[in-house]
Amino acid sequence: MSAVVRHQDRPPRPPRSPTVPPSPSAETGIADELGLVRPGLSASYAAELPGARSAVLSRLWRALAHEPLPWITRREPAAGGLTLHLADGRRLHGPAADPYATTAYVTEVRLEGRSYDRPGALVTALGVPHGDPFAADLDHSTASLALSRADRSPDTPEPLTSWAWEQRVVDGHPFHPNCRSRPGFSVAEQLAYGPEHRPLVRLGLVPLDDDGLVRGEWPKWLWDGERPLVPVHPWQTAHVLGMPTEEGPTAHPLMSLRTLALPDDGPHVKTALSARLTSSVRDISVQSVETSLVVSDFVGSIAARTDGLLHVTRTLGAVSAHSPDLGAVVRESPEIYADTATGERVVPVAALPLTGLPSSTAWFAAFTRLALTVGLRLLDLGVALEAHGQNLLVVLSPTGAPRRLVYRDLADIRVSPARLARHGIKAPDLAGRMVTDDETTLRRKLFGSLVAGALASTAGSAPALRRALEPVVRDLPRTADLTALCVEPLPAKALTLMRLSPQRPGDLWTLLPNPLTGSRP
Template sequence: MCRTIAERNLAGELAAARPGAVDAYLAELPGARAAVLARLWRGLTHEPLPWVADQATGGDGVTLRLADGRRLRGPACDPWATGTSVPALELDGTRYDHPAELLTALAVTNGTGFAAELDHSVASLALSRTAPPPSRPPAAPWEWEQLSRDGHPYHPNCRSRPGFSAAEQLAYAPEHRPVVSLRLAPVADAARVHGGWPAELRDGGAVLVPVHPWQAAHVLADRTLLPGPDGHPLLALRTLDLGDDRHVKTTVSARLTSAVRDISPYSIENAIATSEFVAGIAERLGGRLHVTRTLAAAGDGTPELAAMLRESPHVHADPGAGERVVPVAALPELFASYERRLDRVTAFARLAVGVCLDLLDLGLSLEAHGQNLLAVVDADGWARRLVYRDLADIRVSPARLAHHGLPAPPLAGRLLNDDPAALRRQTLGGLVTGSLAPLAGDGPTLATVLAAATADLPAGPAKRALREAPLPAKALTLMRLAPDPPVRWTTLPNPLAPEPARPDLP
């Protein structure tokens, strides 16, 4: 039964929107609580939270000693495991089986807002799990994007969608496989347009900017909007496949997982130049990497009204040869259908590690997580090439480019960074935590994958970082509890060089 505000609110909304799904939603709540609690427990045990004084392992569990003297106990926690559940944690003898209730009891700085997000993550995850699995293997390109019902494999806010009602999640979330009807906002004098904005998205002197229907209802309700094209929502809920080899990225001014999904004026201004630069660098890799080019970008100069048109990743596959383009987040489902699953995982890892490190050497750091990175897979399930999309979080090193005789791109601001440690962290953190570890599924398998993927690498800092040093990762829990600065990094145990067990606490 429902126990929290978000659970009750979503149940009431679901009763009005789709009453036949309420029983399934209620049945999924205990599993959703345990899944989000597992993600939170991973953060509590492996991130540098200032109010955790010490920890110890003993038997099959972990005990955290908090700065105020309380003790929090739970099961052993593999930081690389996915699909795990933690039924309950014990705080000073009191059992907590809901992550929001536990965080409220911890009473830590900035915990109130995070507890509300965890509450919504549980409720939305339970709703996502009511979506029936596909009755057949994916056929249309966008269907690969809609396989995941659980969202981010490590983030406690894996399904946090505050501001989205049950009806809106059913209508717009990819796991429910809807068709979404976009709106169009006419922008005349204030229009900022870059690239070849298509004729069908113009009306006389006005530019017609695609608007997500959630944004239309909640942020732009006072504007006159026109009917727009239909699209299929992708892993990034606010990005849709238009069915004509184009994707459109829209603004959704809501906090999904960790970030508000606006499109900044900086991104609109620099999208084309960034796209052309990265595509040019990718061409130096001998066909191992394709980049989805930004075709056009437009807005009114505010983060609340902007859109980008991008090339579909699927144009880089040869359907006649049985190729398909699959997001890395969906590769576990694909590889599970083959007997030699681990062989396919390690083959993908060799390809991805080689591409990302070659780019890093040239001066380009990708954030190659399971949503941005895709694989061109042949008819037998082997990854042959990579596709990268969404360039908003890359980093470019002018110094490294100059070392290779390459000109710096016509960019400024946050995308530029010459710090070797920051560039390596960005590359390895995205690749390992975002792609390889979820694909491996646990620490021992990740060790096997990393060993195979790095065996032939030349000696150097990157190889040492992947085989010997703690691995960089986003501090997903700390980010929500200490949001200034908004992104914080930590390190996690490298399964090829495991940390020694901690002694029991006194």
């Protein structure tokens, strides 16, 4: 190894969120690049553009219809849809907006009578604060989504591994307008690193200096003599670190892009990726490395109280160069919690619609019962999971019945010392945003990710979500959390408001109609 990282000597980090200027040229720009690097996809890309515009516009319309955007003063049902009254006196009209719909049902909206079918152009016309960079991301999201769909996997045998199921999730986040926005990624890089393009990614390896932070049992193959090696994503090497890396192993990228599965059911490697994907920069904080083993052991012990219904992929080790730009976490593969010899398989919840299983009302009700039983049990104990479709996986029987859940990536959970104490559980030694006793914060974390996220996106509509929830909630223990879930409006992250509020860090929230009662904020 020739390069040793000394974080204090590294060059200044570049801007975190490179974006193209807001213009309709994103579609053309990707088309031009595609013609150079993969011309065989050009025709398919052009054919997918109208559907991609509708998919992104449908997500944007959901946000406009349901998020507390300050420049929308009133929403009222109108003939054939919904009219939004803007603070400047203009009116925006579109179809009725089901907050839990995942199909692309919006092909155009009308602002003062003028029709818009491109989401970026609509935001530009609205002229809202911080709208220009958001419009650019929407243009990029649309073009990248068309690229992803153009290269979707042909009909092949059903995947045998969870990572192969992840690569079939083409459309990205089911509710975020920036579902496929990858600013700073060229077409060649999207094809080389995006999981939906099914690549093998060659990781780089960088040795740490002596003052590097190491936690847990760092794998033997990630050492160079006495120095730990950090697996580095090639995009990070090219755009952020500005230093050479040595060749590491190849791995399969997962939905989060920066986490990869090593071959042969090997562990998963979470790398730093200092780019903004959807809304967040995907680096690895020093604090998360420092506390990684404590959090992993603690949540594993809480999961053990679910009578085998939940497993948590253990963190094996974590390293950091005392910089969010250079660090890595190695954790177990979800596959180890399935008895593959008997035909069990593990599927990420985000990929469940692709299996066809949720089309059965009985199956979806059984899955909903399993997910709510586990989520509410942990919440009562004092741990609120961020159980969205990417973090939550389900172990299926050979016949497809949901048996157990697997949860991964503990960086965004919330822990309540007061709730833990009520059950005689000692709180772990944690600090910062992860620790809270605020009931609203705890419920938002679980309900917003599991019900308004994983279950809603699997259901695909408010009626389907209601049909799954109704028989389940009648049989669950009558806790205050369950009562809140059944009667109060449902919290969800206000993803567009967050993108348009760069001065307000952290999560922002909206309240959606409760599918069980129809109650609104």
